[in-house]
Amino acid sequence: MDLLELVKKRESCRSFTGEPVKDELLREIVEAGRLAPSACNSQPWKFYVVMSGGERMEQMRLAAQIAGNNKFAAKASAFIVVFREKPNYSERVGQVLFGREFSAIDIGLAVENIVLAAAERGLGTCILGMFTESKVKECIGLGKRDKRKVELVIAVGVPVSSVPRPKKRKAEEEIAVYLR
Numbered sequence: 281m282d283l284l285e286l287v288k289k290r291e292s293c294r295s296f297t298g299e300p301v302k303d304e305l306l307r308e309i310v311e312a313g314r315l316a317p318s319a320c321n322s323q324p325w326k327f328y329v330v331m332s333g334g335e336r337m338e339q340m341r342l343a344a345q346i347a348g349n350n351k352f353a354a355k356a357s358a359f360i361v362v363f364r365e366k367p368n369y370s371e372r373v374g375q376v377l378f379g380r381e382f383s384a385i386d387i388g389l390a391v392e393n394i395v396l397a398a399a400e401r402g403l404g405t406c407i408l409g410m411f412t413e414s415k416v417k418e419c420i421g422l423g424k425r426d427k428r429k430v431e432l433v434i435a436v437g438v439p440v441s442s443v444p445r446p447k448k449r450k451a452e453e454e455i456a457v458y459l460r
């Protein structure tokens with residue numbers, strides 16, 4: 281599929297059928313994340329993949345919700361919990377020298393690769409920035425001593441509809457300045 285078509289097809293899915301997602305597909309989409317670019321090739325990410333069919337699923341479906349938000353996660357069939365790790369030495373030196381911090385950008389690039397790869401395979405995803413972090417960590421077996429922050433959770437599943445909604449986006453003239 282042409283990349284622009286794929287970008288148009290990808291959308292936040294908030295209606296999943298509840299059918300399981302094949303392990304192989306999850307591995308493929310995580311591979312797309314692994315191959316993402318990052319500042320100084322730091323790769324400051326770690327993915328915990330809660331796969332379909334396990335006993336963690338019900339706990340994870342609840343942990344992905346918070347204060348009445350993300351109720352649709354109750355029908356997702358897999359979750360990718362994304363941690364932002366400490367960047368490598370070069371990226372940290374860059375931060376000190378130039379006062380620029382790239383690891384959140386790096387995470388975003390990896391996550392976009394993942395959701396695009398999922399869309400190409402007919403899977404629905406929703407990137408979640410809101411979730412019950414303590415429950416997410418508990419669900420994937422991390423103790424309280426693990427101080428790492430869960431950056432994002434990606435809900436994955438089989439979408440009820442494969443027809444994309446029209447995108448609500450700012451107009452081209454608002455977001456781009458073309459110069460010669």
Ligand SMILES: Cc1cc2nc3c(=O)[nH]c(=O)nc-3n(C[C@H](O)[C@H](O)[C@H](O)COP(=O)(O)O)c2cc1C
Binds near residue numbers: 290350407408409447
């Ligand atoms: C960092 C980030 C966090 C988000 N968190 C949530 C969330 O917790 N719940 C939710 O339903 N959507 C969440 N979204 C999805 C956005 O609302 C969505 O991407 C945006 O409205 C554009 O719609 P589209 O993804 O369908 O194109 C998040 C998206 C991003 C990039």
